[in-house]
Amino acid sequence: MPILNISAYKFVGLDDLASLRARMVERCDALALKGTILLAPEGINLFLAAPREAIDAFVAWLREDPRFADIVPKESWSESAPFGRMRVRLKKEIITMHAPAIRPENGRAPHVLPVDLRRWLDQGHDDDGRPVVLLDTRNDYEVAAGTFQETVEYGLSSFTQFPAAVAADRDRFDGKTVVSFCTGGIRCEKAAIHMREIGIDHVYQLEGGILKYFEEVGGAHWRGDCFVFDDRGSVDPALAPARAG
Structure with a gap:
């Protein structure tokens, strides 16, 4: 199966969401990735699909940011990309719990x-x-x-x-x-x-x-x-x- 699917998250404080989103949109478009990246003040959550070379290039680029240097994706394979497009979204939480004391x-x-x-x-x-x-x-x-x-x-x-x-x-x-x-x-x-x-x-x-x-x-x-x-x-x-x- 030619398409590598990865998922990963990291809880880490992010205070540059708008500029980070812009950089990620540019990088994902350049690599023709499909999937979803969620960014919030509490961290990042991502689901991406593409051939191995493009995924590896994105992960290497992501890890250049010290905040994401230790992120470890989970991998699986499919015949085609299970996403129709690429979205990078800003959210209040990367997983909604409505419990602000949980950090x-x-x-x-x-x-x-x-x-x-x-x-x-x-x-x-x-x-x-x-x-x-x-x-x-x-x-x-x-x-x-x-x-x-x-x-x-x-x-x-x-x-x-x-x-x-x-x-x-x-x-x-x-x-x-x-x-x-x-x-x-x-x-x-x-x-x-x-x-x-x-x-x-x-x-x-x-x-x-x-x-x-x-x-x-x-x-x-x-x-x-x-x-x-x-x-x-x-x-x-x-x-x-x-x-x-």
Whole structure:
């Protein structure tokens, strides 16, 4: 498959949004990229598609900015670009939660690597012997495409509903290790910070989200596919576009 799809995000303070957007539009147009880049005071969230050479050129250019030097994209392949055009948008948040006190750019949430999460799930507990609860922070239509086995999910229609939903369910997590997860890591990072802020102990985010788990571990403990926000609709645990039927 000739088209490389990447997704990446980073929570980092940005105060030059207009000029940064202009530079990114120019670079994306020059490389004929397709996809979406979101820029907000709290950071960057991007989804891009193009042949490998163009993607690598953009990532190398992006990393020249010290704020993005350590950004690590998640990769998958498709026969054609799953985006119709290129958009670089300015937003209030790169993932809307309506919880201004949650500032991931001031410090990341604790995380668990995909290989370690698989080991925890294989053995039935974390390394300290606590039961592990998986918490899907995505919306209901995303969960419907697939999720981890024995996952807690709240039937959300918007991520803005998450704080109230988890607050009403906090007793479930007493004495357990909670791993929040989402497609690429961005929602579950905010979710993990919020849960720790309201006093839920032993909360981690899945580093890199479902896509990084598929990339490094495959489909262990997973059922179905993973919804993605482009024309592929969803990808399977091999990161190939899922086939209907």
